[in-house]
Amino acid sequence: MNKQVYATKQSMTQTFVEGKRIPLTVLTVDPHVVISSKTIEKDGYEATVLGIGNKKKANKPMSGFLKKIGVGVTPKIIREIDEVTTEINLAEILVPGAIVNVTALSKGKGTAGVMKRWGFAGGPRTHGQSDRGRAPGSIARGTTPGRVVKGKHMAGHMGDVNVTVENLKIHSFDAEKGILQITGAIPGARGAVTKITIK
Numbered sequence: 452m453n454k455q456v457y458a459t460k461q462s463m464t465q466t467f468v469e470g471k472r473i474p475l476t477v478l479t480v481d482p483h484v485v486i487s488s489k490t491i492e493k494d495g496y497e498a499t500v501l502g503i504g505n506k507k508k509a510n511k512p513m514s515g516f517l518k519k520i521g522v523g524v525t526p527k528i529i530r531e532i533d534e535v536t537t538e539i540n541l542a543e544i545l546v547p548g549a550i551v552n553v554t555a556l557s558k559g560k561g562t563a564g565v566m567k568r569w570g571f572a573g574g575p576r577t578h579g580q581s582d583r584g585r586a587p588g589s590i591a592r593g594t595t596p597g598r599v600v601k602g603k604h605m606a607g608h609m610g611d612v613n614v615t616v617e618n619l620k621i622h623s624f625d626a627e628k629g630i631l632q633i634t635g636a637i638p639g640a641r642g643a644v645t646k647i648t649i650k
Contacts, residue, residue, distance in 0.1 A: 455532045456649075460642065461478055463477065480541055483502075484502045485500070485538065486501065501530050503530065506525050546624075550649075556643060556644075558638075562608060571604070590605065
């Protein structure tokens with residue numbers, strides 16, 4: 452059975468279970484249609500190509516791709532999954548109570564300093580150090596190795612990376628309306644495409 456589906460993040464809400472408040476993320480799940488497949492003979496690996504949702508018009512590269520594989524509709528999203536399958540039944544996959552991992556592109560936060568980006572403590576606020584409050588401090592050692600090592604935590608671009616949150620639970624799924632509720636918060640802004648992997 453396929454263990455990957457794709458959904459669009461909408462908003463957050465909450466519910467109460469035995470008097471305990473549970474945060475929920477609401478997503479919409481469009482129909483998943485198999486539009487093509489990859490084979491070892493032709494592509495060197497096996498996979499299934501899914502078309503998710505529909506939109507009115509495709510751009511030129513997408514039109515060419517859809518014409519090449521002989522698909523009449525224009526899906527909103529095209530994704531590959533590792534499993535080889537001919538049909539996707541969302542109601543069988545998104546079962547309430549199932550444990551899932553959710554992957555999405557996190558919100559971009561622009562250029563951030565070391566305190567916001569990495570949680571640095573900053574410098575002293577006293578003894579005349581008026582300009583060191585949010586500075587990183589020393590970034591390298593002396594003669595050996597005599598350079599800043601790769602991967603050093605410094606100021607720079609923050610967010611806008613793929614983030615996976617593990618071991619969340621499906622609270623409910625309305626197959627007719629395509630409304631999925633998952634316990635907890637997931638990465639990304641409203642409208643973010645999220646990959647849901649059933650464990």
